[in-house]
Amino acid sequence: MNKKNCMVAQSGGPTATINASLAGVISGTMHSQAYDTVYGSVNGILGILHDNILNLSDLIEKDPSNLETLKHSPAMYLGSCRFKLPDFMDDDSSYNYIFKQFEKLNIGAFFYIGGNDSMDTVLKLSNYAKRIGSDICIIGIPKTIDNDLMVTDHTPGFGSAAKYVASSLLEIAHDTFIYAVKSVTIVEIMGRDAGWLTAAAALARNQYSDAPHLIYLPETDFDKDRFLTDVKECLRVRNNIIIAISEGIHDAAGNYINAGESQEDSFGHSQLSGAGKALEYLIKDNINVKVRSVEINVLQRCAAHLSSKTDLDEAFALGEKAVALSEDGVTASMVTLERTSNSPYTVAYGSAEIKNIANEAKSVPREWINEAGNDVLPAMLEYLAPLILGEPDITYQNGLPVYMDVSHLTAIE
Amino acid sequence: MNKKNCMVAQSGGPTATINASLAGVISGTMHSQAYDTVYGSVNGILGILHDNILNLSDLIEKDPSNLETLKHSPAMYLGSCRFKLPDFMDDDSSYNYIFKQFEKLNIGAFFYIGGNDSMDTVLKLSNYAKRIGSDICIIGIPKTIDNDLMVTDHTPGFGSAAKYVASSLLEIAHDTFIYAVKSVTIVEIMGRDAGWLTAAAALARNQYSDAPHLIYLPETDFDKDRFLTDVKECLRVRNNIIIAISEGIHDAAGNYINAGESQEDSFGHSQLSGAGKALEYLIKDNINVKVRSVEINVLQRCAAHLSSKTDLDEAFALGEKAVALSEDGVTASMVTLERTSNSPYTVAYGSAEIKNIANEAKSVPREWINEAGNDVLPAMLEYLAPLILGEPDITYQNGLPVYMDVSHLTAIE
Numbered sequence: 001m002n003k004k005n006c007m008v009a010q011s012g013g014p015t016a017t018i019n020a021s022l023a024g025v026i027s028g029t030m031h032s033q034a035y036d037t038v039y040g041s042v043n044g045i046l047g048i049l050h051d052n053i054l055n056l057s058d059l060i061e062k063d064p065s066n067l068e069t070l071k072h073s074p075a076m077y078l079g080s081c082r083f084k085l086p087d088f089m090d091d092d093s094s095y096n097y098i099f100k101q102f103e104k105l106n107i108g109a110f111f112y113i114g115g116n117d118s119m120d121t122v123l124k125l126s127n128y129a130k131r132i133g134s135d136i137c138i139i140g141i142p143k144t145i146d147n148d149l150m151v152t153d154h155t156p157g158f159g160s161a162a163k164y165v166a167s168s169l170l171e172i173a174h175d176t177f178i179y180a181v182k183s184v185t186i187v188e189i190m191g192r193d194a195g196w197l198t199a200a201a202a203l204a205r206n207q208y209s210d211a212p213h214l215i216y217l218p219e220t221d222f223d224k225d226r227f228l229t230d231v232k233e234c235l236r237v238r239n240n241i242i243i244a245i246s247e248g249i250h251d252a253a254g255n256y257i258n259a260g261e262s263q264e265d266s267f268g269h270s271q272l273s274g275a276g277k278a279l280e281y282l283i284k285d286n287i288n289v290k291v292r293s294v295e296i297n298v299l300q301r302c303a304a305h306l307s308s309k310t311d312l313d314e315a316f317a318l319g320e321k322a323v324a325l326s327e328d329g330v331t332a333s334m335v336t337l338e339r340t341s342n343s344p345y346t347v348a349y350g351s352a353e354i355k356n357i358a359n360e361a362k363s364v365p366r367e368w369i370n371e372a373g374n375d376v377l378p379a380m381l382e383y384l385a386p387l388i389l390g391e392p393d394i395t396y397q398n399g400l401p402v403y404m405d406v407s408h409l410t411a412i413e
Numbered sequence: 414m415n416k417k418n419c420m421v422a423q424s425g426g427p428t429a430t431i432n433a434s435l436a437g438v439i440s441g442t443m444h445s446q447a448y449d450t451v452y453g454s455v456n457g458i459l460g461i462l463h464d465n466i467l468n469l470s471d472l473i474e475k476d477p478s479n480l481e482t483l484k485h486s487p488a489m490y491l492g493s494c495r496f497k498l499p500d501f502m503d504d505d506s507s508y509n510y511i512f513k514q515f516e517k518l519n520i521g522a523f524f525y526i527g528g529n530d531s532m533d534t535v536l537k538l539s540n541y542a543k544r545i546g547s548d549i550c551i552i553g554i555p556k557t558i559d560n561d562l563m564v565t566d567h568t569p570g571f572g573s574a575a576k577y578v579a580s581s582l583l584e585i586a587h588d589t590f591i592y593a594v595k596s597v598t599i600v601e602i603m604g605r606d607a608g609w610l611t612a613a614a615a616l617a618r619n620q621y622s623d624a625p626h627l628i629y630l631p632e633t634d635f636d637k638d639r640f641l642t643d644v645k646e647c648l649r650v651r652n653n654i655i656i657a658i659s660e661g662i663h664d665a666a667g668n669y670i671n672a673g674e675s676q677e678d679s680f681g682h683s684q685l686s687g688a689g690k691a692l693e694y695l696i697k698d699n700i701n702v703k704v705r706s707v708e709i710n711v712l713q714r715c716a717a718h719l720s721s722k723t724d725l726d727e728a729f730a731l732g733e734k735a736v737a738l739s740e741d742g743v744t745a746s747m748v749t750l751e752r753t754s755n756s757p758y759t760v761a762y763g764s765a766e767i768k769n770i771a772n773e774a775k776s777v778p779r780e781w782i783n784e785a786g787n788d789v790l791p792a793m794l795e796y797l798a799p800l801i802l803g804e805p806d807i808t809y810q811n812g813l814p815v816y817m818d819v820s821h822l823t824a825i826e
Contacts, residue, residue, distance in 0.1 A: 073587065306719075
């Protein structure tokens with residue numbers, strides 16, 4: 001059999017396990033009869049356009065332990081981009097160049113690891129391939145901490161972010177409970193349109209702590225009066241209230257809840273803050289209680305030291321699955337996870353046509369949120385619980401986790 | 414020998430290893446010939462005043478594995494307080510009550526685990542004991558992520574916070590390097606008056622990443638024009654700049670760099686933000702570059718899952734040391750760490766008179782900061798490096814770290 005090569009790229013925002021899918025693709029091609037070399041395009045599709053392409057087979061052959069290190073390294077080893085391909089009916093020049101590059105490198109399959117926007121790229125490349133009669137397989141591999149991709153039961157990267165959020169909420173609860181004075185702590189969690197990750201805060205609850213006591217997702221409208229009533233009600237029976245909110249909470253008119261322009265900072269400049277700060281000041285002005293807001297920052301998407309082993313293993317397996325499917329000629333598709341059982345938790349790896357996935361988004365079902373819109377229901381917890389299970393073996397050196405050398409990304413353009 | 418009992422309490426802000434010192438005190442008393450039962454005062458000195466006292470010997474006897482779980486649990490198992498004892502020359506009523514409680518429980522030694530304010534309590538109780546001729550030993554056990562206590566080489570809790578900060582900076586670097594567009598990321602780290610913890614960000618540097626590229630501590634004056642020049646200079650040779658700043662950076666007049674009152678948030682309320690936001694907007698207004706600020710939140714002091722084993726072991730040993738010293742009649746003191754060698758790193762456990770420690774603060778030496786005031790020097794890194802070494806074995810259940818049940822803290826007063 002005349003072996004071809006294949007190519008992989010990563011796009012969108014970071015996750016803790018997006019490199020596990022990359023490692024899965026590399027591992028899949030190394031064990032494949034169909035492929036010889038696997039190339040990596042640096043900064044998503046831009047790498048192909050700018051001739052910035054790495055030989056990933058070499059990287060692993062040079063030092064096989066790189067595969068394991070790669071699997072556990074956060075963010076994109078290959079870098080990312082926010083580049084949206086134009087419609088090829090308007091302008092096919094970039095498509096033309098991309099497929100010429102594919103031809104030059106004898107590419108048989110292209111794998112694109114990413115979220116919603118990246119699946120749009122997969123769809124466009126697939127359509128273009130069909131149009132020009134190319135037999136190059138184009139397959140998307142999902143990743144996003146937002147968990148908002150259609151068809152797949154969940155997305156790689158989400159379980160690790162959920163584990164980080166739940167673990168952080170538990171540690172913040174310990175931090176909060178120490179003072180015997182009434183207090184409110186608001187924790188703002190990523191998720192502009194979908195509340196999956198904020199819902200994961202509920203996994204922090206255990207036999208001694210029911211924090212977070214209130215949870216607000218963007219799937220329901222936020223009402224400030226009802227919110228203040230909720231908080232006062234909680235404070236009647238507890239000293240320390242912890243509230244989890246999505247960054248994307250909004251009122252019934254669709255306006256985001258956030259803090260606006262400032263006019264008097266140290267340098268006289270303007271500023272914008274998020275929903276957490278806005279609610280902090282809403283409470284400060286209306287309830288006589290100690291209050292603070294905490295923004296769970298970018299670490300929720302890149303703290304690979306606390307990733308979920310379940311998530312890592314699934315992300316890796318999806319990378320291998322994509323390679324296997326391409327060997328069977330599958331194209332214009334995204335690999336998917338299907339939950340075949342919840343207890344014990346098992347998944348099947350499959351695929352779905354990309355046209356049913358790209359440019360659609362999956363929200364938290366309203367029936368998994370309580371009627372008052374201030375908590376999630378048991379069905380939500382049942383769905384979430386298996387996704388955060390298991391801890392990877394992380395190697396530490398000088399007290400810090402060992403990750404892949406990404407100096408190829410830091411060179412000046 | 415007629416056995417006495419002893420008592421321990423915790424005070425001030427949380428750390429990841431303050432319970433390791435508590436476990437050390439319990440372990441020390443369990444192996445002691447001098448003490449029978451060890452009691453814990455809930456919410457610092459307030460527990461004695463409010464009759465809220467736990468039997469810690471029982472806790473461990475009931476389930477010996479509690480000692481190990483306690484050692485790894487964040488924040489104060491016994492709760493905390495921000496209560497400052499009055500001068501007993503003005504009002505000795507609380508002193509009178511405290512020592513009556515000590516007598517009632519047959520207390521031979523009282524251990525107070527805390528930071529600067531807590532050592533003020535140790536000093537006052539010691540002076541009062543001397544005045545009334547009590548032979549109860551009063552010993553302080555240091556803890557603070559600020560690392561600003563005198564005499565001791567460093568403070569328990571600092572090493573774990575430093576490990577968290579360095580690890581976070583490394584993960585944020587991976588997160589930042591993925592886009593091939595110029596960007597500045599400002600990371601705000603705790604430390605109002607001392608820059609030790611912010612300096613620890615420099616430990617994130619390795620063979621492939623020199624982030625953070627700029628570091629500003631409160632030990633030097635912050636000048637916004639010099640800062641903008643520094644940033645522009647960095648952007649000339651790199652795409653993605655990461656800057657670590659202490660929350661307490663201030664100008665030459667002593668004014669904190671922060672963002673002031675906002676007037677237009679969603680609810681028309683005012684707000685205040687920190688130095689990170691202020692610098693984010695300073696850059697936005699002066700340099701044409703993508704910029705964001707990240708506040709390393711309360712997790713830097715309570716993320717016990719990422720604590721330093723060196724720190725945990727030292728915190729535990731200091732608890733045991735305090736018990737041993739009290740058996741020898743040492744009082745009016747704080748246990749200390751003396752670094753006897755840096756390579757290999759070794760420490761000796763000793764003690765110092767509390768009057769030389771209370772109400773004093775230790776800053777980063779100016780000679781460990783570069784002349785420009787925008788980085789730390791190798792001597793600083795040599796000092797810091799051993800403190801973050803080693804990872805504890807953390808038990809996970811349902812995907813989350815297992816910590817001590819603190820339901821005794823959440824009951825309404």
